[in-house]
Amino acid sequence: xxxxxxxxxxxxxxxxxxxxxxxxxxxxxxxxxxxxxxxxxxxxxxxxxxxxxxxxxxxxxxxxxxxxxxxxxxxxxxxxxxxxxxxxxxxxxxxxxxxxxxxxxxxxxxxxxxxxxxxxxxxxxxxxxxxxxxxxxxxxxxxxxxxxxxxxxxxxxxxxxxxxxxxxxxxxxxxxxxxxxxxxxxxxxxxxxxxxxxxxxxxxxxxxxxxxxxxxxxxxxxxxxxxxxxxxxxxxxxxxxxxxxxxxxxxxxxxxxxxxxxxxxxxxxxxxxxxxxxxxxxxxxxxxxxxxxxxxxxxxxxxxxxxxxxxxxxxxxxxxxxxxxxxxxxxxxxxxxxxxxxxxxxxxxxxxxxxxxxxxxxxxxxxxxxxxxxxxxxxxxxxxxxxxxxxxxxxxxxxxxxxxxxxxxxx
Ligand SMILES: Cc1cc2nc3c(=O)[nH]c(=O)nc-3n(C[C@H](O)[C@H](O)[C@H](O)COP(=O)(O)OP(=O)(O)OC[C@H]3O[C@@H](n4cnc5c(N)ncnc54)[C@H](O)[C@@H]3O)c2cc1C
Numbered sequence: 001x002x003x004x005x006x007x008x009x010x011x012x013x014x015x016x017x018x019x020x021x022x023x024x025x026x027x028x029x030x031x032x033x034x035x036x037x038x039x040x041x042x043x044x045x046x047x048x049x050x051x052x053x054x055x056x057x058x059x060x061x062x063x064x065x066x067x068x069x070x071x072x073x074x075x076x077x078x079x080x081x082x083x084x085x086x087x088x089x090x091x092x093x094x095x096x097x098x099x100x101x102x103x104x105x106x107x108x109x110x111x112x113x114x115x116x117x118x119x120x121x122x123x124x125x126x127x128x129x130x131x132x133x134x135x136x137x138x139x140x141x142x143x144x145x146x147x148x149x150x151x152x153x154x155x156x157x158x159x160x161x162x163x164x165x166x167x168x169x170x171x172x173x174x175x176x177x178x179x180x181x182x183x184x185x186x187x188x189x190x191x192x193x194x195x196x197x198x199x200x201x202x203x204x205x206x207x208x209x210x211x212x213x214x215x216x217x218x219x220x221x222x223x224x225x226x227x228x229x230x231x232x233x234x235x236x237x238x239x240x241x242x243x244x245x246x247x248x249x250x251x252x253x254x255x256x257x258x259x260x261x262x263x264x265x266x267x268x269x270x271x272x273x274x275x276x277x278x279x280x281x282x283x284x285x286x287x288x289x290x291x292x293x294x295x296x297x298x299x300x301x302x303x304x305x306x307x308x309x310x311x312x313x314x315x316x317x318x319x320x321x322x323x324x325x326x327x328x329x330x331x332x333x334x335x336x337x338x339x340x341x342x343x344x345x346x347x348x349x350x351x352x353x354x355x356x357x358x359x360x361x362x363x364x365x366x367x368x369x370x371x372x373x374x375x376x377x378x379x380x381x382x383x384x385x386x387x388x389x390x391x392x393x394x395x396x397x398x399x400x401x402x403x404x405x406x407x408x409x410x411x
Contacts, residue, residue, distance in 0.1 A: 047135055049162070111237055116217075145228050148171065148238070180312050189321075277289060292305075306374070308370070342362060
C-alpha cells in the first residue's frame with residue numbers, strides 16, 4: 001500500500017509515525033513545502049533569537065530514515081487528481097498514491113487594506129520561512145506595527161520586544177486576545193507587554209498606509225486618524241485552511257476540507273487532518289487527528305474523539321492563562337468569577353453548562369475543567385459553586401466516554 005501525506009507538521013508527522021507503527025511494510029511518502037520540520041508554536045523562540053532553526057525541530061535527525069519514510073521536502077503540491085490517484089507537484093513531478101492524507105494546515109490571511117498585499121515589508125507569521133523573513137526585517141529596525149493581538153500577534157510582539165523593537169499593536173476589539181480573554185484577564189497582559197515596549201491601539205482598525213518609493217510601508221493610519229510610523233508590519237489577523245491546491249480535485253471543501261467522523265473526505269481513499277480540516281486550530285488536536293486519520297488509512301474504523309476541545313494556554317512574562325471552550329457570552333448566560341491575590345477565574349454557564357473558562361495565575365485542576373467543558377456536563381443544578389467542584393464530586397467518571405455521575409445531593 002502506498003500512503004501519501006501532504007504536510008510535515010503536527011498532523012502529517014504524527015500520521016506518518018502512526019502508519020509506520022501499524023503497517024511496517026507499507027510505503028510512506030511525505031511531501032511538504034516546509035524544508036525543515038518545525039514547531040509553529042515555537043516560532044517566537046526563533047524570532048527572539050533564543051533558538052536556532054534546528055532548535056525548533058520536533059523530530060529526531062534520523063526520523064525519516066529510521067522510519068523508512070520518503071520525504072519530498074521543499075516541494076509544493078499544485079493539484080490533486082483523485083481519478084488517477086496522483087498528486088502533481090509545482091516542479092512538474094507526479095506522485096502516485098493508494099491512500100492520501102491532506103495535512104496542509106493553514107495559511108495566514110492578509111486583509112485587503114491599502115498596500116498591504118503589495119508592500120515588501122508586510123509579513124504574516126505561520127512557518128519558519130515567515131519567521132526568517134521577519135527576523136531579517138527586524139535587523140536594524142526600531143518600530144513595527146502588529147495588526148491583531150491574538151496569540152500569534154502577541155507571540156510576535158513578545159519576540160520583537162526582546163530584540164529591542166517597539167511594537168504598536170492594533171486590535172479591533174476593546175481588549176487584547178479577545179477570543180480567549182475577558183477584559184479583566186487581558187489587562188495584566190496589556191500591562192506586561194506595555195512595560196516590554198508595546199503600545200496598544202484597542203477598538204481601532206487599520207485603514208490606510210503610506211508607502212515609499214521602494215515599496216515599503218512607512219506608516220499605518222488608523223480609522224481614528226492616528227498615524228503609526230513603522231519600519232515593517234506584521235499581520236496576525238487570522239488564518240485560512242490551505243485548500244487552494246484541491247480546486248478541481250472533487251474533494252469537497254467549504255471553508256476547510258469536509259470530513260466525516262473518521263476524518264475521511266467524500267473521496268474514499270482520501271483523508272484530512274489538522275488545521276486544514278477546520279475542526280480546531282491547535283497543535284495537540286492536529287496531532288490527534290493525524291493519528292486517527294492514519295489508523296483509518298490503515299484499514300481500521302476509529303472515530304475522531306476531540307480530547308482537548310478548544311484549549312489555549314498562554315504564558316507571557318511569567319503569567320499563565322488557560323482558556324477552555326468558546327468565549328462568546330450571550331444574553332441569559334450566567335457569568336461567575338472568583339478572584340484572589342494571585343489568580344482570576346471566570347466561567348460562563350449557559351443553561352447550567354460551562355461553555356467557557358478562564359483560569360489565570362492558578363491553572364491547577366485544568367484537566368477537570370477541560371472535561372466539564374468538553375463533555376458539556378450540567379452543573380447548574382448543583383448546590384456548590386462551580387469553582388469548588390472537582391473529580392471528588394463524582395462517584396463515577398469515565399473519561400473515554402465523558403460519563404460523569406454526580407456524587408452530590410441533587411434538587
Ligand atoms: C506563531 C504560532 C504560534 C502557535 N502557538 C500555538 C500554541 O502555543 N499552542 C497550540 O496548540 N497551537 C499553536 N499554534 C497553532 C498550531 O501551530 C497549529 O494548530 C498546527 O501547526 C497545525 O498543524 P497542521 O499539521 O494541521 O498544519 P501546519 O502546522 O500548518 O503544517 C502544514 C504543513 O503542510 C505543508 N503544506 C501546506 N500546503 C502545502 C502544499 N500545497 N504542498 C506541500 N506542502 C504543503 C506545510 O509546508 C506544512 O508542512 C500556533 C500557530 C502559530 C502560527
